[in-house]
Amino acid sequence: MIDKQLPSLAEAVEDVKDGSVVMISGFGEAGSPIELIHALIDQGARDLTIVSNNTGSGHVGIASLIDHRRVRKMICSFPRTTNSIVFPELYANGEIELELVPQGTLAERIRAGGAGIPAFYTPTSVGTPLEEGKEKREFDGRAYVMEYGIKADFSLVKCEAADRYGNLVYNKTARNFGPIMCTAAETTIVQAKRMADLGGLDPEAVVTPGIFVQRIVEINHPLDESKLVSEDWRYPWE
Amino acid sequence: MGVNKNKAGWTKEEMAHHVAVDIPDGAYVNLGIGMPELVAGFVPEGREVIYHTENGLLGMGPEPQEGQEDPELINAGKKYVTAIQGACYFHHAESFTMIRGRHIDICVLGAYEVSEAGDLANWSTGKPGAVPAVGGAMDLVAGVRNIFVITKHVTKQGNPKIVENCQLPLTGKGVVKRIYTNLATLEVTPEGLVVKEMAKGIGFDELQEHTEAQLKMPSQ
Numbered sequence: 001m002i003d004k005q006l007p008s009l010a011e012a013v014e015d016v017k018d019g020s021v022v023m024i025s026g027f028g029e030a031g032s033p034i035e036l037i038h039a040l041i042d043q044g045a046r047d048l049t050i051v052s053n054n055t056g057s058g059h060v061g062i063a064s065l066i067d068h069r070r071v072r073k074m075i076c077s078f079p080r081t082t083n084s085i086v087f088p089e090l091y092a093n094g095e096i097e098l099e100l101v102p103q104g105t106l107a108e109r110i111r112a113g114g115a116g117i118p119a120f121y122t123p124t125s126v127g128t129p130l131e132e133g134k135e136k137r138e139f140d141g142r143a144y145v146m147e148y149g150i151k152a153d154f155s156l157v158k159c160e161a162a163d164r165y166g167n168l169v170y171n172k173t174a175r176n177f178g179p180i181m182c183t184a185a186e187t188t189i190v191q192a193k194r195m196a197d198l199g200g201l202d203p204e205a206v207v208t209p210g211i212f213v214q215r216i217v218e219i220n221h222p223l224d225e226s227k228l229v230s231e232d233w234r235y236p237w238e
Numbered sequence: 239m240g241v242n243k244n245k246a247g248w249t250k251e252e253m254a255h256h257v258a259v260d261i262p263d264g265a266y267v268n269l270g271i272g273m274p275e276l277v278a279g280f281v282p283e284g285r286e287v288i289y290h291t292e293n294g295l296l297g298m299g300p301e302p303q304e305g306q307e308d309p310e311l312i313n314a315g316k317k318y319v320t321a322i323q324g325a326c327y328f329h330h331a332e333s334f335t336m337i338r339g340r341h342i343d344i345c346v347l348g349a350y351e352v353s354e355a356g357d358l359a360n361w362s363t364g365k366p367g368a369v370p371a372v373g374g375a376m377d378l379v380a381g382v383r384n385i386f387v388i389t390k391h392v393t394k395q396g397n398p399k400i401v402e403n404c405q406l407p408l409t410g411k412g413v414v415k416r417i418y419t420n421l422a423t424l425e426v427t428p429e430g431l432v433v434k435e436m437a438k439g440i441g442f443d444e445l446q447e448h449t450e451a452q453l454k455m456p457s458q
Contacts, residue, residue: 104377
């Protein structure tokens with residue numbers, strides 16, 4: 001029998017190791033698996049490389065993980081937003097590394113990593129400071145830079161509904177990086193707002209096929225990140 | 239210099255209107271954060287334009303009414319939006335397939351500097367120590383055929399933003415097609431910057447005075 005659902009967040013993240021590469025879904029708070037991130041903070045792994053579009057807001061979620069000095073390096077397209085306090089400070093003090101990647105290149109590097117493609121060429125960043133150090137090549141008279149696929153040890157992903165095989169559907173723009181991150185990790189850990197029975201998800205509408213998912217935890221009422229940030233909550237709760 | 243600053247010429251809304259009338263019926267359009275967002279409000283009636291937001295929505299609608307905000311329905315600027323009837327959602331790699339794969343017709347962006355060759359600088363102020371953040375800007379300019387820039391003609395300090403060569407870090411080289419400012423609409427051509435229209439009360443000499451790059455009138 002296949003049942004990828006686990007009873008607790010702690011079990012879902014228990015084998016993340018110091019030095020692991022961890023992808024975290026989300027564009028801002030939309031699609032950010034905040035309960036899984038908090039479980040990872042509790043678990044204690046450090047020296048992590050985190051692949052995520054942003055660096056979190058306030059002192060919860062990714063921002064709290066960074067604040068607890070668990071992250072050695074961020075691979076990221078937009079590390080500062082209105083409410084990002086933690087990352088800019090650590091970055092200014094030279095306490096965290098940043099690999100800045102254009103957003104579409106980041107997405108494609110994750111997609112390629114999951115698809116078994118080690119590298120590809122893209123026109124994005126040609127003629128800009130972000131082309132530095134990259135192999136260049138011309139195709140049909142246009143210049144491209146070579147970018148490497150990214151693979152992770154773990155992906156932490158939030159979705160709307162899952163079945164026990166790991167088939168997933170998402171909600172609106174919270175889908176963002178989830179589907180590609182599911183494909184690119186050795187172990188993909190999902191928090192689902194709802195578990196569906198087998199057959200309860202329309203096979204034509206499944207976004208992430210279950211083969212890409214290893215573990216699922218059901219979180220019916222995920223925390224509202226922007227509310228926590230506006231009320232200045234800090235994880236772990238004091 | 240500096241007499242004009244940003245006071246004379248077109249308002250932000252008039253600038254947005256100029257961009258909007260150049261968007262044809264049926265276009266797929268990506269609007270950058272800030273002033274470009276105003277453009278959606280001025281598309282002439284009868285034209286159906288589909289807005290793409292790179293975080294994964296085609297068919298973005300206006301802001302939601304108060305109380306209807308959904309934290310899982312946002313745009314690239316992380317603001318609450320709505321989805322129109324006929325909208326669809328997709329993941330990031332697919333979203334940037336639309337961008338990089340030349341499927342989006344027009345992208346409207348803001349600028350720190352634009353050069354006469356159509357180079358664009360709009361992602362980094364180049365200040366040492368600042369946290370660099372690029373987002374999707376470089377993918378958009380590399381992938382969308384028609385890059386329209388909407389910007390004040392000069393900076394707050396009165397310095398030209400339309401320059402011979404950009405001094406700030408580039409977003410892309412030779413990518414801008416048209417520049418819509420509060421003083422004029424300019425076309426980037428192989429022969430240089432051609433003035434398409436000037437705001438009422440602005441003469442060519444005055445426009446040139448506020449522009450570092452050499453301008454041309456269409457007849458020249």
